[in-house]
Amino acid sequence: MAPETGMPESGGATAGGERAEGRYLHAVDAASLSVIGKPWRKIDARSRVTGQTKYADDLALPRMLACKLLRSSVAHARIKSIDTSAAEALGGVHAVLVGSELPVAFGILPVSQDEHTLCIDKVRFIGDPVAAVAAVDEDTAWEACRLIRVEYEPLDVVTSVFDAARDPHGMDPADRIHDYGREGNLHRCEHLEFGDLDAAFAESDLVREDLCFFEGNTHLPMEEHSTVAFTDPDGKLCVMSSTQTPHYLHRALAKVLAAFVPPHKIRVIACPNGGGFGGKSDPFNHEIAVARLSMKTGRPVKITLTREEVFQTHRGRHPVLMKSRIGVSKDGRIKALEFETHLDGGAYGSYGTASTFYTGALQCVTYKVDNYHFKGARWFTNKAPCGPKRGHGTPQPRFALETQLDKVAVELGIDPATLRSRHLAEAGSLTANWMRIGSMGLGECIERVCAGSGFRERWGRLPLGRGVGLACSSYLSGAGLPIYWNAMPHSGVQLKLDRSGLVTVFCGSTDIGQGSNSILAYIVAEVFGLDPQDLRVVTSDTDLTPVDLGSYSSRVTVMTGNAALQAAERARDLLVPHVAAQLDIPKGRVTFGGGRVFDCEDPERGMTFAEAVGTAEAKIGTIGTTGSYRPPKSPARYKGGGVGPSPSYSYTAAVVEVDVDPETGIYTVPRIWVAHDIGRAINPALVVGQVEGSVYMGLGEAMMEEMSYRGNRFGVHKIPSMLEYKSPTSMEMPEVVTYLVEDPDPNGPFGAKEAGQGPLLPIMPAVANAIYDAVGVRVDEVPVTPEKVFDAMQRKAQGKEARYGPRELPRVEWPEPRRVRTPWQGGTGVEVEREDELARSSQG
Amino acid sequence: MTSSKVLGTFVVNGEPHEVAYAPHKTLLEVLREDLGLTGTKHGCELGECGACTVLLDGTPVVSCLVLAQEVEGRAIRTIEGLADGPDLHPLQDLFAELGASQCGYCSAGFMLAASELLERNPDPTRDEIRAAVAGNICRCTGYIKIFEAIELAAARLRGEQGQPTREMLYGS
Ligand code: FES
Numbered sequence A: 001m002a003p004e005t006g007m008p009e010s011g012g013a014t015a016g017g018e019r020a021e022g023r024y025l026h027a028v029d030a031a032s033l034s035v036i037g038k039p040w041r042k043i044d045a046r047s048r049v050t051g052q053t054k055y056a057d058d059l060a061l062p063r064m065l066a067c068k069l070l071r072s073s074v075a076h077a078r079i080k081s082i083d084t085s086a087a088e089a090l091g092g093v094h095a096v097l098v099g100s101e102l103p104v105a106f107g108i109l110p111v112s113q114d115e116h117t118l119c120i121d122k123v124r125f126i127g128d129p130v131a132a133v134a135a136v137d138e139d140t141a142w143e144a145c146r147l148i149r150v151e152y153e154p155l156d157v158v159t160s161v162f163d164a165a166r167d168p169h170g171m172d173p174a175d176r177i178h179d180y181g182r183e184g185n186l187h188r189c190e191h192l193e194f195g196d197l198d199a200a201f202a203e204s205d206l207v208r209e210d211l212c213f214f215e216g217n218t219h220l221p222m223e224e225h226s227t228v229a230f231t232d233p234d235g236k237l238c239v240m241s242s243t244q245t246p247h248y249l250h251r252a253l254a255k256v257l258a259a260f261v262p263p264h265k266i267r268v269i270a271c272p273n274g275g276g277f278g279g280k281s282d283p284f285n286h287e288i289a290v291a292r293l294s295m296k297t298g299r300p301v302k303i304t305l306t307r308e309e310v311f312q313t314h315r316g317r318h319p320v321l322m323k324s325r326i327g328v329s330k331d332g333r334i335k336a337l338e339f340e341t342h343l344d345g346g347a348y349g350s351y352g353t354a355s356t357f358y359t360g361a362l363q364c365v366t367y368k369v370d371n372y373h374f375k376g377a378r379w380f381t382n383k384a385p386c387g388p389k390r391g392h393g394t395p396q397p398r399f400a401l402e403t404q405l406d407k408v409a410v411e412l413g414i415d416p417a418t419l420r421s422r423h424l425a426e427a428g429s430l431t432a433n434w435m436r437i438g439s440m441g442l443g444e445c446i447e448r449v450c451a452g453s454g455f456r457e458r459w460g461r462l463p464l465g466r467g468v469g470l471a472c473s474s475y476l477s478g479a480g481l482p483i484y485w486n487a488m489p490h491s492g493v494q495l496k497l498d499r500s501g502l503v504t505v506f507c508g509s510t511d512i513g514q515g516s517n518s519i520l521a522y523i524v525a526e527v528f529g530l531d532p533q534d535l536r537v538v539t540s541d542t543d544l545t546p547v548d549l550g551s552y553s554s555r556v557t558v559m560t561g562n563a564a565l566q567a568a569e570r571a572r573d574l575l576v577p578h579v580a581a582q583l584d585i586p587k588g589r590v591t592f593g594g595g596r597v598f599d600c601e602d603p604e605r606g607m608t609f610a611e612a613v614g615t616a617e618a619k620i621g622t623i624g625t626t627g628s629y630r631p632p633k634s635p636a637r638y639k640g641g642g643v644g645p646s647p648s649y650s651y652t653a654a655v656v657e658v659d660v661d662p663e664t665g666i667y668t669v670p671r672i673w674v675a676h677d678i679g680r681a682i683n684p685a686l687v688v689g690q691v692e693g694s695v696y697m698g699l700g701e702a703m704m705e706e707m708s709y710r711g712n713r714f715g716v717h718k719i720p721s722m723l724e725y726k727s728p729t730s731m732e733m734p735e736v737v738t739y740l741v742e743d744p745d746p747n748g749p750f751g752a753k754e755a756g757q758g759p760l761l762p763i764m765p766a767v768a769n770a771i772y773d774a775v776g777v778r779v780d781e782v783p784v785t786p787e788k789v790f791d792a793m794q795r796k797a798q799g800k801e802a803r804y805g806p807r808e809l810p811r812v813e814w815p816e817p818r819r820v821r822t823p824w825q826g827g828t829g830v831e832v833e834r835e836d837e838l839a840r841s842s843q844g
Numbered sequence B: 001m002t003s004s005k006v007l008g009t010f011v012v013n014g015e016p017h018e019v020a021y022a023p024h025k026t027l028l029e030v031l032r033e034d035l036g037l038t039g040t041k042h043g044c045e046l047g048e049c050g051a052c053t054v055l056l057d058g059t060p061v062v063s064c065l066v067l068a069q070e071v072e073g074r075a076i077r078t079i080e081g082l083a084d085g086p087d088l089h090p091l092q093d094l095f096a097e098l099g100a101s102q103c104g105y106c107s108a109g110f111m112l113a114a115s116e117l118l119e120r121n122p123d124p125t126r127d128e129i130r131a132a133v134a135g136n137i138c139r140c141t142g143y144i145k146i147f148e149a150i151e152l153a154a155a156r157l158r159g160e161q162g163q164p165t166r167e168m169l170y171g172s
């Protein structure tokens, strides 16, 4: 099968030369670049450091009302009645909204449209919104919420996957959390087989089975979600929100409000996000509620969630209970790998179907895995809904795999770095589950962190209480498929070139702090030889900017970058002939640089960029171009193969050093070395920032962060505040040594890959591995708290298994697997039973 | 509901402002809602995150826990008053240069806390910097670029070059 690469969309106002090879300029020599690869300030840095950036809650409009939601105080119940009369009678209240007024369901994925703006007949977790009030101010809105009477009829509360798995056949259908899904409270249940596991295990020299648990945790963005909705002067609905995905929010609004307003009369503007990390990528109840309230009242309406409500809104890391069975040869080659994951999904679908597949998708892109089986189940529980958090569904299995490899290394007597680097997946290869790997710099990442930390010399040789641990990982540079099926581009960019010399870049992407607006400017500025600070970038406005699917799955640099590159090259191609004619030189000698357009053989001979635009504009009229991008078609054509493919994969290796008190289990992390294969850094300073921020967030997950619920019966969140939800402060943050490894990828703009999520992934397992190196115990559970270390050390002292971790999984009746032959078995990327059918249809 | 308002004068960034405001409001609310100074942020309104940090008579306070009535007439400095006319404060310059401000939501609080540190301690150690911003949470940066920016700003305020090292911008 020929490898397929990304295709720039044809079309746009003007044609551009399509180069089959090196289309995205990955091979270009770094020395020839003037903008790319340099540590520029972000184009919006000034606004962010002067306090001028307007986040959603900073917006204030004349006559604006405040909205508050009445949220469920019980975890699972049928709503018998809602009485809003007292609230409506309260002075200062302008409107009260209840669920029956907006009966259309929504949800981020087409397969799980299971949310309502406000609950209609049942509530599913503490915090589920039941009514919304718009009033003159927040105090009045709160007061009105208190006056709403809701009568509940309690239902069985499910707070764990074990609860959820209890007797699916015998359960009263009325007690199911949702009336869809596989059965009982089992939302999804997936079973995939690639290759022959039994034979491979039989051939293995070492077989291990390990169970582990990754507790849920949350994004904790500094900015609490906020939305303002109003009717603009020409009568259209405008919603300005702290969202990472304005396009998907637009779709949800269009669907739920279809009875009131057509899609083209809805405008969504994503405000700069005060941090997202995946927590602002679902369309949310509160966004739709204020939209409708603004229509009902004819006034602007704003809602800003409290911190407690942000914990309830959640969509964070799924708690995942896992089993990994591995078979390796004497030299550590993975011959067989079998994964089973159980995701505690919380009360709604959210991204959960994708999350489930993600717990099985990326196991094979780091090291060669000859045969691979995956079983994944997602369960509904009466807790805040889980969804995508930085790393989406992959940190949990990554923890399982990387801690297991550490155990394998110990058993085989091979150091963990060598064990890994011996069997790296190869650049350009296909994995057992049909993921196409692009550039692959993991080997160099491993060597860099080992050299920096002295890992090979220190591992297993430090005094009791001190340890080093290593782990690796990989992440996607954008999901290969959009969230709803369509054949349109994932990213679009429009350029306007003005005779003043200003270039304006329009793109639907959303800057959540990662610097995506700046990336657009750098790429376009590189093509035109301009200073990126001189461009104007207009983003995330569904009325003004072409669609980009959103800031999720680390897709923005690669996808908007390629679209921007195409648009810029098309515009340059429009200017060149006219400049060449003016200067009377061949087109091939026209060069852009330093704000000028000139003859490369006689640089004095030329004109300013503004004059070049004017010259072309005089000949052909207003100058504008478009560019767009759609990821390459994936060879994974089996059902479920839509999750995991990506234009490219980034790679990371990390070494963590720990200091453990062997008496108490209390430990600190003084230093971390991390190397990230970025492909090529568009702006190295921003990449270093993403790496350090990922390391920080990973360390928080490793050491302390957890969403925990009181007891196991009521579904009450234990710690919905920033004080009690522990996250690392400036006092805990270790020294971090960051290495950027550049192995340009053919699918990335100038060879770039992602940086925002991947470097988080190895931190949790590296911490657990370092703890083992320090005190000889395994904590097979995240977070690795001192209590757990202490517990394991006590067991060790008592001669029991030196381990803290889970011992059982819930029972499931797994469906028959979908069997797909691996590439080396001669497979074609589809299920075995469909191979013939497809062969026939391709002949016919 | 019409809550009766009181009249008070707040001296913000050196300028007195007469404001009619609801007497139960916090300083954070008066700054953001009544004076339109939205550069001061909030992440909790419970004194837990530091995003709302401003200087009160030169001392950092979390403005979400300060009752506005109590600070009438006292000197309040917010992010809008950190720059000197069109020129950015060295902290602002360094936060921009190093990318110490990612989403930027925490930045005002960090820079105000740091500006007070640099007033009383022109050459702080890394540990002193850590302690000075220990009440400020940042979820984006991992704090490292923030520490580095404060160190370099201190150097510039002392009249030194304060140039970023290669490692800060390109990695090791
Ligand atoms: S808003 Fe004041 S400390 Fe969080």
Ligand code: FES
Binding pocket: A222, A274, A275, A513, B100, B101, B102, B103, B104, B105, B106, B107, B137, B138, B139, B140, B141
């Ligand atoms: S820069 Fe985003 S929270 Fe600090």
